[in-house]
Amino acid sequence: MMLPLVPASGMVLAAFVLALLVVRGAVAYAHRRGMLDHPGQRRSHSIPTPRGGGIGMVIAVLATAPWALLLFAPAWPCYLALAFALATALVAAIGWWDDHHSLPVLPRLGVQLGACLLFGGALSFGALSWLWLPLLVLGGAWSINLHNFMDGIDGILAQQCLFVAVGLAVLAGGAGQPALAVSAACLAAAALGFWCYNRPRASIFMGDVGSGTLGFLLFAFTALLWRVDHGLLWPAVILSSSFITDASLTLLSRFLKGRRWYTPHREHLYQWLVRSGMSHAQGGACYLAWNLVMAAPLAWLSWFCPGWGWTICVVTYLIAGAAWVLAKRYCRWRIQHKASHVAT
Incomplete structure (x- = not known):
């Protein structure tokens, strides 16, 4: 399907500009409210830094992405676009509240599960078996918390979101879904607007x-692609392989060692990279290198060879797991080498 380039470009540009403006205002707001993250043993930054700038991305996406789903062809059902917007707003609202006043785990998780249930129900209505709903709810809640775990050094999550959202937009465009492509591109633009303030030093x-x-x-967006074509799940999941691998293996490692996996820590690979002497920019560059050298080509191969999609996805994660183990060992070696050098 042909995509109206002028309105589509205008909507994506609006998401970028809106994110820039709102994030700029959020910096001043956080300073006035004293919403500062201070350095500490379990943190990777060295100076007090305001938090809550993600509200700029939220507002930019809510102002553009649901409308893209409705205005461009093939238009998505109104109830699905509305559920998408409401679920996004619910997750953002409980996060905004937690940024102001720390909340217990259960209320946060309850709202997150409710938001995923709302979106998963709308996604399943008339198109999917309701047996998929529990998996959609659990998958959504895991993704919410996974990306929260991975937000620990300057620019890394905004960079990852930009990469994955662009990839999802390309997949949607290739699947003949311009509305979904524009909507995902609005997310990418909002992430880029935030990254301008969050890049090292944030x-x-x-x-x-x-x-x-x-x-x-x-x-x-991954679930919407899956609804269009189940085979698109594999390249979409490959695009997120660096974050899924790091978060999953880190939490599994902590669980097996008997540690409280749900408490703050500095055991993710990106944190080890910084602890071993890399800057935040260098740590983020390692993830970007994986995305460009491995994830993007393998996602394209999975898309180009749909019959082999799940196999390529499994191979990708096996390679990612091996890279995670080797990188952790390298970081430990660097730390020990530095310590022995200082001692001598």
């Missing part, structure tokens, strides 16, 4: 309002 952090909502949005 002027503001996104906070739970941003990290959790980005996790939901990436899940939602």
